[in-house]
Amino acid sequence: MEESSMPLKPHCLILSYPSQGHINPMLQFAKRLLHKGVKVTLVTTKSISKTLHGSSTCTSIPLEVISDGFDSGGIGAAGSPEAYLERFWKVGPETLSELVERLIFRGPPPTCIVYDSFLPWALDVARKFKLVGAAFFTMSCAVNSVFYHCQKGWLEVPVKKQVLLPGMPPLEPHDMPSLLCDLATYPGFTGMLVNQFSNLDKVDWVLCNTAYELDPEVADWFMKILPFRTIGPTVPSTYLDSRLEQDKEYGFSIFEPDHDTTMRWLSTKPKGSVVYVSFGSMAELKTDQMHELAMGLKRSNCYFLWVVRSSEAEKLPQGFANCTETSQKGLIVTWCPQLEVLVHEALGLFVTHCGWNSTLEALSLGVPMLAIPQWTDQATNAKYIMDVWKMGLRPLVDEERGVVTSEEIEHCLRKVMEEETRKKMKENAGKWRKITKDAVGEGGSSDRNIEEFVAKLGART
Template structure:
């Protein structure tokens, strides 16, 4: 091969270098344009996500763990929505079995995670409550700790575990990992106060024979039958009694005590209990659409363990005059005796009012034979319904209720008068307040067997929906509705308490 002279070689190399330089320049220019396009697209994507609320700067991260039942999930899920609205990241936690059985409307306020209660495949079923709670404590503690570690390792550590008072053990798990803990009470402060005095031995049980009144700080004078049923009759269900009193077992170690109530509703007892702990009222935790509409499209709790025919209920109500319907429901757990169910049914038939009666599938066989057909022109019986939407409907004139705390708060928040038929647990204390303290309803008297007879069912509905006393009750109901709205509105007592809770989390995180 003949080599070119050096001069010719340099002359030949010049165009090649220039050509390579042009190629490199064009490549760099193209690369720069690609980078600009890529980052512009990324920026647009981030902006779109921020507009949709998919990407946010959070003030803190709360893990919320309700006891696995409808009445406990609802208020704590609603609290989660309020935190999310105030720019707190929320992780909701339930058991693996319950997660598989939930009916969700697709609420996007929080991510769901699961832990084990030891009954992942079958649920607790008829398992003894003592056995279930102990198994849940053992297995739940381990799986909750793993979940908290997973969230920490993913770059989003939890700042506070908000746990249901029915399960004290999540606080122990949180403390071991250096995380703050806030206990969330889903019953009234009045009831919590009773359990506190029992737990501390300040209210001696069983009650003395002939004891006519119980005097506790912050509460009105209570008759024995005004106390929670597991206190007035502490031997009726020892396992549940231990669980309810056990709510206070480690409450002194909690960083916060949050209560689903509002200050004006229970002012005296809240003031007294706030001397013991950092207690704050954060309720009523019900969908915002029925209070102040601060949360967009917040019309329901978003999670149900029961299926309901919403359209049929509302269509039926739409055909009824204003204030003409007695809405009857005993919640997700209460079970009426056959005799009480029959008396209630015939009382509704004898009443002048139309009625919408929720009878869960598990209770359906207790409805008297032929009753549904005989009353089809004035009544509708369903297995479940959208309670908030029903209570808000103008056709509803009163709520015949078991006085569960969620139902009581919902009726108060919507200004619906009540006929109280308490069955068990905290419901007797709530009924006392409904009739004698808040004066928003009447308590149906029972006979020596503890049954409300049909004539009294009819009489109580008539008393609330008609006559002079009914007008006074309706006026009081409207007053509490307004006070509930003010509590959760911007600057209201519950709203300020939630803001304070968040601010403290920010300083510690």
Template sequence: MQDNKVYRAHVLVLPYPGQGHINPMLQFSKRLASKGLKVTFAITLFISKSFNVPQLSESVQIETISDGCDEGGFAEAESVHAYLKNMEASGSKTLAEIITKHRSSSNPIGCIVYDPFLYWALDVGKKFGLVGAPFFTQPCAVNYVYYLVHRGLLKLPLMETPVSIPGLPLLELQDMPSFIYVQEQYPAYFEMLLNQFSNSDKADFALVNTFYNLEPEVVDSMSKFFPLILTIGPTIPSFYLDNREENDKDYGLNLYKLDTSICTNWLNTKPERSVVYVSFGSLTCLSNEQMKEIAWGLKQSNFYFLWAIRASEESKLPEQFVEEIGDEGLLVKWSPQLEVLSNKALGCFFSHGGWNSTIEAMSLEVPMVVMPKWTDQPMNAKFVEDIWKVGIRVRVDEEDGVVKREEIENCIREVMEGERGREIRNNSKKWRDLAIESVNEGGTTDKNIDEFVSELMN
């Protein structure tokens, strides 16, 4: 149906087709819509056909592009490299078709906000004269390191540590993004991360899912090299921060089937601050030995725990573990993470340290125990423990590379009931207050979004 309402501007938003990329970009789209803009949110045909995709609102509408793997998505491609090439070829063509379709409407698209993993989207937008803005779903510190590597200002392999980078704390090798110190292990991903900046000189803005007070030094340092950086986070549903958006309690587009009542009903029977929530995201794959150490570490801690564990990982649990834990623990295949983190029974989040999980925990005042595995997680863990002081990073056994059950038990105990845990809880409250302040009217995030919208009107 033709939309005859005239909006202040029309923005096309293109996320990388993964849950951790879709969520923050969709939330930003809602924020733009609240400012009077129309948003077209582009998902892949595979996601559209495979999941129950809702109509979000009159102002945020879904359209589809092709990633060249319309029947099976990423699993259909023979490799990471093949998938990215397929998506560039098919995505460029179908993205142009969406822009063309709207050119003769009352609301032509004037701007493209794109995940920089899909850097080619900027080239498509510029052919149509659109304003272009990459949306970085990882923290500014991580983006800055990749940018310096791309520009040749940080030489690899790193020969000396600690590494000194303006705006960042001194970094040991294990504090760097994993692709920096194991480049050869994931060459296609590493190439994708560096390609984020291959045409960034053509962008009009750079949007980052963080808030200024969280990373002021690195934002200022990166601003010297990069187009206008706007911190527009934390991008979590309004209900959990400023509550300015009516009925905005979830992200709205979930690639996993959830029964939220299982988790919330169980949590509601537990005392305040008595439960450890455990989740390692949608991609982390752990060894059988590591899964066993986590399981027994949780049980030995003697705290209640809720563990979101994917079906592909369940077989790695120790025999009889489920029977032994009884009501002490609840295992689910997926969880409504925001509802879990905001529940009064939560005392700690045992996490892989992915950025969405980290910024959600900080925004909801939940202390963390962090076990980073790859990509941005090691640097996030460094900041969680040493800079923001909202959690503890587990230590890996140097002999076999496994985090032992005693280490897991001790870290959980320290956060839940130790002296250091009290300091962590105080810091967690401080960062939640600053997150709310940033998104409130007149806060840095709100001002940055207003600046972005204002520029689109010129």
């Protein structure tokens, strides 16, 4: 058959919100589509693209950019989240439309826009060009359900009492996404999180970065009212099913990891002895909380690897990073290869902010967690980590000070690192690791859903 007469492949534009935690899962989904014969193009903003460090794993996925209205500095140049979102919501649709027009002219033309649910205006662009529109949710089923109920007016906010939602355990106010308990904290982000559900009645697909088996009752509830499918976890294939060759990392990173120092240090530590501490790419801890965490780690006498971003380093206790006790027991780095750390035999526990990507990675790799959520969806994820998946503990917060004390951190670290407690958690961890691996493996729940998506795209081409 001549090339000109061959049927066109479906071509998906994968539009991510400009942050590391949103680029990673959408890029992994793009790799899955590429593996199944779909042409994919990753799209993000000019501002974030200038900070990305690429790797060889992404050479087959082209990157295109649109404008958020702050091409030189992104959200940091906007003055406030509200100003950033207002400008992005005006400029984004215009420049996305211009990109689609260029690709139609240049070829191959896009047939679908898979857009981050934070950017619901992308559906209007898809409709304008008669493309398939698929919303991609980077948070868990449970969290999506909470925000969906809020958008529909079925949930009274601010939340001040126990909440009962379909298919979910009872949620106390401290288990809810923080923005729904304190609406004034981040008003711009609160609106964005709720409004991501505003036009789902018009979308062709709703894709969620989770495995069906992690939250089946909520997934079933969504499937009754929306074209909802689970397609995750979007963790590099090497750590799950190994069907994508050399897929050991996400591929684009805002931060450069201190790989050699980290892995050399880990290799000198006994099996299961290291506490790994990371609060992700965005969470900003109070100075008081940083001090309590530092003292808790010190008192526990555990080996610890602590990721402290450069922007957070000044919050450490004076002299802590360079003192003799820290150098003997701990290593502090500005960033590290988290997946390689989580699978290392020296690792015993993950102290996490409970961002959904980190939670999915720990679930997929069978790592017990100490859950210290900071904001937005993280408290709900922590509830599931402790009470549903039974993969870890959540330290109590000192209500007067609003922090987890060093004494509480020390107590929880010692408890989780005890042989009997760790054995129970590791058993649960092993169960969830198999479940997530099977979900993305050939014929698994997520794999079948991706196959269905690809087949429907092919039928539309």
